[in-house]
Amino acid sequence: MTSYPDRDAVEKRVHEREDERLRKIAILAEPFGLAKADDPGRVATRIDRLSRTRPDVRPVDPVAIAEGEEDALRDAGTVLERIIRTDDLLGVGYLEGGVRAAKAVGRISIRDDRGRLRGYGTGSLVSPELLLTNHHVLADAATAACSVVEFDYQDGADGLPLPVRLLALDPVRFFAADPGLDFALVAVRATAAELAPFGFNRLVEAEGKAIVGDFVTIVQHPNGERKQIALRENRIVDVLERFLHYETDTEPGSSGSPVFNDQWEIVALHHASVPAPEKGELGGVVNEGVRVSRLLAGLRARTFPPEQQALLAGVFGEPSPVVAAPVTEAIRIDPDYGNRAGYDPDFLAGHRVPLPELSPDLMPLAAVNRQATSEPKHVLPYHHFSAVLNKLRRLAFFTAVNIDGATSVRLRREKDKWSLDPRVPEEEQTGEPVYADNPLDRGHLVRRLDPAWGPSREAAKSANDDTFHFINCTPQHEDFNQNRTTWAGLEDYVLENADNRDLRVSVVTGPVFAADDDQYRGVQLPRQFFKVVAMVRQDGSLSATGYLLSQEQLLQGLEVAAAEFSYGAYRTFQVPVRRIAELTGLSFGPLGDADPLGQQESATTAKEVGGPADLVL
Known part of the structure; x- marks a missing residue:
């Protein structure tokens, strides 16, 4: 099984946020709780983002929400309650989107330099050729070079296993990792055309993808098993500067799983589950994921060689920069x-x-x-x-x-x-x-x-x-x-x-x-x-x-x-x-x-x- 990231740091964050987390959970149970449980600016940004795909949603005034104006809270709460449904009824489009999103998720087999299996993780294609997982799953390029990803390791609609597509990783072509944000981004050893049948889940830099009270769905390979989905009642219960805390069922091997909102946008990269100090809240467990906006900001701040920058452009949905033709590497026989x-x-x-x-x-x-x-x-x-x-x-x-x-x-x-x-x-x-x-x-x-x-x-x-x-x-x-x-x-x-x-x-x-x-x-x-x-x-x-x-x-x-x-x-x-x-x-x-x-x-x-x-x- 994979090791956790800095477990002490995760447990410290969970412990320090206990009172705030409990306060937000209590607010969610109040009338218009969805409009009051998170920062007013975040609530307004969330509604604004929803309005881009829902013409019936009108923007709200964050100042009015912050001041507790009843009309503003009612309007915001009504919108959120209608879209972030609490009765578990969803349109069938939710399932269709889930099928597409889950297709890009694969099981990572972590291997050493002798080919021995050391554990499992989960990863998702986030561009035509790059796979995202945790740093503690693929800690360095050498580990990535020995490891593989398996797509379609799952049962089909008839209950029978699908043919698995196993692919090596290619850290020579691209590898970037950050232990603080616990992510690793690596190229898959295949062409974009070969990976096209699996699609990819675009990462979105913009804010407004999730607030406290939003439901999340995690597509994962728990304990290295066939692909599974953790569906509702999985709610975000706290938003930190770099992390989200949420409730859901995860196991070792789920590290690196994408955490989706109801619109099938990745809002976080799952990386840890720790006991909740209160031993009753959320079944005694708090899950933590790295916020995607912070992960992308970390990538934006780094400089890559031109060929790698061209690959990274696909993560941001940008056109690839023009890359000069590679220098010819002539055949050279070492005389020693x-x-x-x-x-x-x-x-x-x-x-x-x-x-x-x-x-x-x-x-x-x-x-x-x-x-x-x-x-x-x-x-x-x-x-x-x-x-x-x-x-x-x-x-x-x-x-x-x-x-x-x-x-x-x-x-x-x-x-x-x-x-x-x-x-x-x-x-x-x-x-x-x-x-x-x-x-x-x-x-x-x-x-x-x-x-x-x-x-x-x-x-x-x-x-x-x-x-x-x-x-x-x-x-x-x-x-x-x-x-x-x-x-x-x-x-x-x-x-x-x-x-x-x-x-x-x-x-x-x-x-x-x-x-x-x-x-x-x-x-x-x-x-x-x-x-x-x-x-x-x-x-x-x-x-x-x-x-x-x-x-x-x-x-x-x-x-x-x-x-x-x-x-x-x-x-x-x-x-x-x-x-x-x-x-x-x-x-x-x-x-x-x-x-x-x-x-x-x-x-x-x-x-x-x-x-x-x-x-x-």
Whole structure:
């Protein structure tokens, strides 16, 4: 569960306001109490704001209210009693507005840098791309980078759970927080178009959104449960300079929930519930939320870089300022290879997934890392991934990468600049001459964005650039490499939509070498490629699935002659991990036993994958 903010400060405010709070609650029970329980200026401002959408509402004189003039109190009280209904009868538009407002609210899973769940919070989209929650939910950018938000974690009208849309957060793009006002505003790792189906709840700077006696509604994920709504009798009972006090049912996990008035405007950001000293008032609990007008004033007072200011403009409903085109970040390979940790076999929580082992027949073909200081010396580590090179074929046996979806950074693809790896002889690598003046592409084995994650943009950029080593690519016909096959999205699907506990996967990718592969400029061109994807399910168990990109005829033994091979005929198949081991001569350790397809009766099962629904995970 999430920790509270400065609990002592909250309890002190609640205690100090006890007499004033009780006085206001008593006034609310009097005739025209709604007009008398709050500051006259605030009452007049509230009525003025209501008049903007209600032509039958007339402004009132705050001076007359302050002086207790009976006509003014009667007029103000009548308006407020009519709109801030006390009989719990509301127009159906209230429900329609609530559906729209609740759509933008999601559950935040707070995770540490190992992907372990540390608690839950609630957040709401408040612009096309920014999410608002509490500072004590996302205390810093590092925590935000490891955490995720889940939209539609709720039951539908038929009582069945809706499909959940899980998205990582992107504090590199935008993160702002204030411990005093207990808020955090962070970008979601998705485009505005991808987030559009959830809408957003605009924050309003203007005063007049709520007064003492107004009802509030809180949309929340209490204790990390499915989305719930705390409906009436929830009333504001005190208004402080920076906070509102109100009655409602909340639980841990509700931190960061939006507090709405009856017009579905956010009036506060819920952040704490503390016992009321009088032990009887409001069921013994007072809830506190940060006033939205004060939160926005805090953001107004800060300066942000131009690109972040453009995102923040969406919170205020302002047009985005013109931002200069970002400076091109050219591919740059760090010449110090001693700082690369490579693939981490302990990346998946609770499970060790070692690098594949070469069979005795393949070991003599492995290129040796001349800079290796430990065994095995045939492994070439990069940032967040490793490779093993076949010096005879001059291509990788395989690559293995760790992918952390919670801290990934979406970097622009700049002009490609491929490099040889100085740790192995140049003649053992396939370099630029193979790709010149022909339809062959340099096909990434480790996709450039897969290892692009970490605590900073710089760390992600270094890993992104490392993928532009020739060892990490194979010559692939342009019809294959540029074809939008299911293959290209396998990591994304398993990472973000499968039963993945910590948004982490480890992926092994490589070519399937065959003796009769086409020869071209001294390099044999692979005709099949494999991928093995490992993750941890929500129940803590390991899942590993294998895939081949191939022609259907090639699955049973590569018996099709090279002359008959069509580069445009690639399709994706899910196959048992053990089948990939047979084809490649690699041993995948515990992954064969973790393969749901491998547990089926037929050891040669091959299931064509046309979309996510075809996967067996």
